[in-house]
Amino acid sequence: MTLSWKLLGLASLALLSGTVTGTGADAHSDRALKRFNATVGGRVQSLAPFSLPCFSSYNGQPVARDNAACTAIQANYSNPWLRTNSPNGYMNNQAEMWASDPSDQCLLDDSNPADPLAYVNATCRQGNMPSHYLEVQSPKDVIEAFRFSKNSGKQLVIKNSGHDYLTRSSGRDSLSLWMRNLRSMHYNQAFTPHGCNDAAQKYKAITVGAGVNFDEAYTFAQQHNVTILGGYSPTVGVSGGWVQNGGHSILSPVYGLGVDRVLEFKVVTPDGVYRTANEFQNPDLFWALRGGGGGTFGVVLESTHRVEPAIRFVAANIKFPSTSTNMLPFMEIVVNNTLKWAQEGWGGHITGNTLVNISPLLSIDEAKTSLADVIAYAKANGGSATIEEFNSWYPFYEKYVTTSSVAVGVTRFPGSRLIPRSVFETAEGRADLMSFFALIQSIGQTPYIPVVGPVLYEYAEGSTSASPAWREAVWELGSGASWAWNSTLSTRMQKIAAIQNMTAVIEGITPGGGAYSNEANPFTINWREAWWSDKYEKLVRIKNKYDPDNLLRCWKCIGWEESQAATSAFAAFV
Numbered sequence: 001m002t003l004s005w006k007l008l009g010l011a012s013l014a015l016l017s018g019t020v021t022g023t024g025a026d027a028h029s030d031r032a033l034k035r036f037n038a039t040v041g042g043r044v045q046s047l048a049p050f051s052l053p054c055f056s057s058y059n060g061q062p063v064a065r066d067n068a069a070c071t072a073i074q075a076n077y078s079n080p081w082l083r084t085n086s087p088n089g090y091m092n093n094q095a096e097m098w099a100s101d102p103s104d105q106c107l108l109d110d111s112n113p114a115d116p117l118a119y120v121n122a123t124c125r126q127g128n129m130p131s132h133y134l135e136v137q138s139p140k141d142v143i144e145a146f147r148f149s150k151n152s153g154k155q156l157v158i159k160n161s162g163h164d165y166l167t168r169s170s171g172r173d174s175l176s177l178w179m180r181n182l183r184s185m186h187y188n189q190a191f192t193p194h195g196c197n198d199a200a201q202k203y204k205a206i207t208v209g210a211g212v213n214f215d216e217a218y219t220f221a222q223q224h225n226v227t228i229l230g231g232y233s234p235t236v237g238v239s240g241g242w243v244q245n246g247g248h249s250i251l252s253p254v255y256g257l258g259v260d261r262v263l264e265f266k267v268v269t270p271d272g273v274y275r276t277a278n279e280f281q282n283p284d285l286f287w288a289l290r291g292g293g294g295g296t297f298g299v300v301l302e303s304t305h306r307v308e309p310a311i312r313f314v315a316a317n318i319k320f321p322s323t324s325t326n327m328l329p330f331m332e333i334v335v336n337n338t339l340k341w342a343q344e345g346w347g348g349h350i351t352g353n354t355l356v357n358i359s360p361l362l363s364i365d366e367a368k369t370s371l372a373d374v375i376a377y378a379k380a381n382g383g384s385a386t387i388e389e390f391n392s393w394y395p396f397y398e399k400y401v402t403t404s405s406v407a408v409g410v411t412r413f414p415g416s417r418l419i420p421r422s423v424f425e426t427a428e429g430r431a432d433l434m435s436f437f438a439l440i441q442s443i444g445q446t447p448y449i450p451v452v453g454p455v456l457y458e459y460a461e462g463s464t465s466a467s468p469a470w471r472e473a474v475w476e477l478g479s480g481a482s483w484a485w486n487s488t489l490s491t492r493m494q495k496i497a498a499i500q501n502m503t504a505v506i507e508g509i510t511p512g513g514g515a516y517s518n519e520a521n522p523f524t525i526n527w528r529e530a531w532w533s534d535k536y537e538k539l540v541r542i543k544n545k546y547d548p549d550n551l552l553r554c555w556k557c558i559g560w561e562e563s564q565a566a567t568s569a570f571a572a573f574v
């Protein structure tokens with residue numbers, strides 16, 4: 001112990017031409033980590049980057065390349081399942097890299113993971129990856145982790161599926177609480193929130209452990225002949241950033257957002273208490289968890305969601321081959337019809353030459369009439385239209401959702417804004433949208449529009465803390481940015497500048513509006529107003545109540561301060 005402490009001290013001195021306080025602090029944090037490790041049965045592990053097995057150098061030191069592991073990573077580089085099931089796997093590269101320093105990363109060439117340029121004669125660096133992780137198995141693990149963080153100053157992050165575009169589930173030098181293996185699922189035909197004395201409050205509900213994703217929840221719901229609302233990606237988690245930030249589904253236009261349907265959370269708050277949060281117990285915390293954001297108010301261990309019976313709906317799949325001239329006329333028909341379609345219960349995704357929408361309110365004939373203009377346009381442009389009926393969500397999920405996967409293993413930033421009804425109500429607003437599409441086309445992008453606003457859902461005013469802009473929203477619309485695995489810093493800075501410009505344009509079309517933080521431009525300047533509006537101050541008060549030592553901190557989460565950007569991986573862009 002004394003010997004290793006001395007060796008460590010010498011090593012630090014050599015590396016840092018160090019100070020005595022530096023080595024003393026290292027030894028102190030080493031002891032704290034050891035003690036913490038003992039309290040959780042020795043399950044704390046160090047965490048290396050996902051692609052390390054392909055490299056022969058790690059943080060500048062020679063390491064043995066692991067050929068078999070590397071081959072598996074190369075074969076699955078763009079496979080969300082390998083990433084989501086790995087404690088060091090993230091969907092988007094910005095979670096892994098120190099974005100402000102292109103040499104501080106450990107990536108393969110996503111366009112060709114076998115490209116030796118990425119890993120031969122290159123060193124794998126830790127980037128923005130946590131230094132350690134703990135696979136969470138019980139509330140006690142989380143309570144010990146908060147105690148450790150408070151005593152040692154070690155930053156915590158919570159990693160569920162690793163989908164977060166804003167890098168909020170990773171972070172340099174942090175301890176990652178890895179939630180994925182909490183996989184319990186229960187169906188209750190008559191769920192009553194704990195502490196509720198009203199026998200009439202009974203809901204059909206599914207309760208899931210924090211690690212369960214939508215693929216698993218949809219399968220389970222199908223087995224019980226019920227419908228759970230969820231995201232369009234099989235591997236997004238049910239209990240984490242999705243529901244805690246809002247959570248949209250293509251069924252949201254009729255059935256509401258994730259925050260509207262959640263009935264209860266079991267959560268360890270940073271003050272070290274395992275709590276039930278629902279309308280009757282810790283209602284302020286429950287309200288904050290319904291939209292105030294993941295990784296902010298506590299670590300959720302399980303969540304319970306109101307489900308619907310099996311839902312019958314029509315689905316439209318309309319597409320045509322795109323040319324340089326047929327996107328804008330198609331979008332004009334879409335824009336002109338959007339308010340009518342919203343009243344008809346349609347939700348789905350529209351791009352410049354595709355529309356995959358569903359409505360639980362229409363028959364097949366009504367759907368054909370409703371969409372007649374776009375069907376005719378697609379057919380006239382060499383395309384096709386299929387209108388069909390489904391008796392439940394799962395067969396639609398298998399046919400359309402599992403086959404429309406978004407690429408992962410890349411660096412991509414979203415930049416969306418919520419588009420309210422009012423924009424569609426005026427000729428000026430519709431013209432603004434058309435100009436935006438023309439602008440998108442001029443920079444070589446195509447529109448991507450989740451039609452997910454909870455237009456017909458009867459919202460109980462004040463019941464959630466998600467941006468009030470959701471309650472006006474029909475669409476999510478925006479642009480985005482991506483950069484190559486080996487891009488230079490100046491390219492990166494130019495990409496972020498471009499996304500800032502596009503955000504300014506879309507904000508100009510939706511003054512006073514808001515955005516869905518999970519899919520908004522991470523560099524949004526007026527993020528408090530855009531993401532939480534008048535709910536922000538109350539969310540800060542609740543944050544301070546349950547996290548008095550500010551142990552949970554993440555990028556532009558409740559309580560974040562602009563000064564924190566300077567020490568973040570995004571320092572070069574702000």
Ligand SMILES: Cc1cc2nc3c(=O)[nH]c(=O)nc-3n(C[C@H](O)[C@H](O)[C@H](O)COP(=O)(O)OP(=O)(O)OC[C@H]3O[C@@H](n4cnc5c(N)ncnc54)[C@H](O)[C@@H]3O)c2cc1C
Pocket residue numbers: 091157158159160161162163164165168169179210230231232233235236237238239240241242244246247248249294295296298299300301406518519554
């Ligand atoms: C390919 C793709 C498709 C998407 N599709 C949709 C969609 O259809 N609908 C939609 O609404 N969104 C969608 N999103 C956005 C998605 O909702 C967010 O990325 C969300 O943050 C994912 O949450 P997660 O818990 O799965 O991911 P993670 O990256 O693991 O975590 C995200 C955030 O939640 C926190 N968190 C995670 N688990 C917990 C927990 N147990 N307790 C407390 N905090 C926790 C983390 O600290 C982090 O801040 C998509 C994203 C991607 C990349």
Ligand SMILES: *[C@@H]1O[C@H](CO)[C@@H](O)[C@H](O)[C@H]1NC(C)=O
Pocket residue numbers: 037041042043044045046132
């Ligand atoms: C935690 O303890 C176990 C068992 O002693 C050990 O194998 C492991 O390496 C320790 N973790 C860390 C990060 O030191």
Ligand SMILES: *[C@@H]1O[C@H](CO)[C@@H](O)[C@H](O)[C@H]1NC(C)=O
Pocket residue numbers: 116117120121
């Ligand atoms: C790696 O470096 C060696 C020695 O300089 C060189 O021969 C080889 O071509 C390099 N390989 C790659 C993929 O850059």
Ligand SMILES: *[C@@H]1O[C@H](CO)[C@@H](O)[C@H](O)[C@H]1NC(C)=O
Pocket residue numbers: 225309310
């Ligand atoms: C599933 O639920 C639907 C709608 O409630 C019902 O009509 C149907 O009979 C159920 N199917 C089975 C197999 O129970």
Ligand SMILES: *[C@@H]1O[C@H](CO)[C@@H](O)[C@H](O)[C@H]1NC(C)=O
Pocket residue numbers: 329332333336427430
């Ligand atoms: C859309 O509506 C505008 C009026 O706001 C009209 O001028 C235009 O012709 C319509 N376009 C289509 C394709 O229906």
Ligand SMILES: *[C@@H]1O[C@H](CO)[C@@H](O)[C@H](O)[C@H]1NC(C)=O
Pocket residue numbers: 109111115484486
């Ligand atoms: C980046 O990688 C691509 C292959 O993905 C390669 O063609 C290109 O030359 C590389 N650029 C630089 C600057 O190394």
Ligand SMILES: *[C@@H]1O[C@H](CO)[C@@H](O)[C@H](O)[C@H]1NC(C)=O
Pocket residue numbers: 494495497498501
């Ligand atoms: C952003 O907009 C500014 C002002 O209009 C312009 O000067 C700049 O070139 C734009 N940058 C990018 C990257 O598009």
Ligand SMILES: CC(=O)N[C@H]1CO[C@H](CO)[C@@H](O)[C@@H]1O
Pocket residue numbers: 072075076079081082
């Ligand atoms: C762990 C994992 O996902 N492995 C997959 C990697 O890719 C190969 C080939 O596509 C699959 O067979 C493995 O199942």
